[in-house]
Amino acid sequence: MHWFKTTSGRKGVPYPSVSRIVMLRDKLQRNWFLIGIVVVISLAKAYPKLGVKGGPLHPEITVKYIAVSLIFFNSGLSLKTDELTSALKQVRLHFFIQTFTLCFIPCLVWLFLKVLSFTEINEWLLKGLQVVGCMPPPVSSAVILTKSVGGNEAAAIFNSAFGSFLGIVVTPVLLLIFMGSSTAVPFLNIFVTLFMTVVMPIIIGQIVRRFIKEWLERRKPPFGTIGSCTLLLIIYTTFCDTFSNEALEMDKFSLISIAFIVLILQMTFLSLIFFITTIKRLNFAPADTVACLFCASHKSLTLGIPMLKIIYHGTDFLSLLSIPLLIYHPTQILLGGLLVPTVKSWMTNAKKSATTAVPDKVQESI
Structure with missing residues (x-):
């Protein structure tokens, strides 16, 4: 790094241009996966023949079976199960998170889509x-977000891992309930495929x-990094x-509308979670509350894209079904990152008020 020289010969501050380059490099490193999504979609647009079904990459084998299995083998290898034991006893907290994300959110979205079905947004x-x-x-x-705020990290680890295992069974059932059995593959075969390419690699x-x-x-x-690179291939x-x-069209109005709706939905989920978990009776x-905010409102891209590839294999509209999830993933990270200082400040103040309330109650009893 280049530095200004002071009159005493000591190093001063770095050149502004060098600092900007370093800052830019750090930002690119932090957000390389989001940039990678844009790059691979652009490459697919420029030369789709390479990764098309039956093309040189043979995604019907290399992606559907090998890449998906690699992602979940990687997850099984990296998952520290011994870290989950400390959070097992918080049953009420786990119940809220899993119920909110796998029951309440699908039902709320279903009701919301009943209204949106009257619009011109791509179905x-x-x-x-x-x-x-x-x-x-x-x-x-x-x-990561729970840890950065100083929330219940053990509960976040448990619910993220447990939710992923639960999602292997629950997500296909929810899709069958809310979207019908219009897939090209029977659901019995889907569960068998999910077991072989998801459950077995994790075990x-x-x-x-x-x-x-x-x-x-x-x-x-x-x-x-390994999991993210494999996901980019998918x-x-x-x-x-x-x-x-060529029969598929993605109009700009629909894309912009979906991006806006995703933002509104996430803000709604976060507000509801905060309101419910701060009720004193609970x-x-x-x-x-911090663990609930991020675990119950976030959705998995790592599990979602491979599962969509399996469940809707052979469907012409697979990529259109994937787009809202691809938008939801960076939105939840960016929105979560923006909320970190605010949530951290709230948690600090909440802890202070809780500690001051205890002596007051003791004094009243005396």
């Missing part, structure tokens, strides 16, 4: 919103982890199918 993009509603919480982003990953646990903790492999092949099909601690 498959609207169905994609229902798909988002049926997804389980993510493993990474909810935990195998956990078994392998037991034997190489010390090596993993010492070397710390980049599990997140997104790329999905959109290759879209852009190779007796949730401020740290529990």
Whole structure:
């Protein structure tokens, strides 16, 4: 790094231009996955023949089976099950998070879509919103945001992991209930495929982890990077199918409308969660509220895209169904990041008021 020289010969502040370059590099590194999504979709638009079904990449094999299995083997290998034991006893908190994200949100989205069905928004993009509603919480982003605020990290880890396992069974059932059985693959075959490409790789990953646990903790492999790169491949092949099909159209009005609706939905979910979990009768601690805010409102892209690839395999409108989830993922991260200072300040004040309230009650009793 280049520095200004002071009159005493000591190093001063860095050149502004160099600082800007470093800041830009850091931002690119932090947001490389979001940039990657834009890049792979652009590549799919420019040259869809490479990743189209039956093309050189053969996504019907390499993506549907190998890439999806790799993602969940990676998840099983990286999941620290011993960290979940401390949060097992908070049953009431877990029940709220899982019920809100896998019951309340799908029902609320379904009611909302009944109103939106009278608009001119693309019907498959609207169905994609229902798909988002049926997804389980993510493993990474909810935990990271909860930790950054100082919330109940153990509860966030437990609910993210448990929600992902639960979603393997619950999400296909919810899609069947809310969207009907209009898929190209029977649901019995879907569950078999999900078990072989999702459940089994996670179990195998956990078994392998037991034997190489010390090596993993010492070397710390980049599990997140491996999973994200594999996910980018899945997104790329999905959109290759879209852009190779000239019959599909994505109008700007529908895309902008969906992006706006996603933002409104997330703000609504966050407001409802905060309002409910701060009711005194429920007796949730401020740290529990933080875990609920991020776990119950966030949806998993890592689990969602591979599951959509399996459940709606062969459907011409697969990419349109995927778009709301692709919008929801960066929105929840950006919105969560913006809320971190506010939520952190609220939690600090809430803890202070709780500690001052205890001596007051003791004094009143005396």
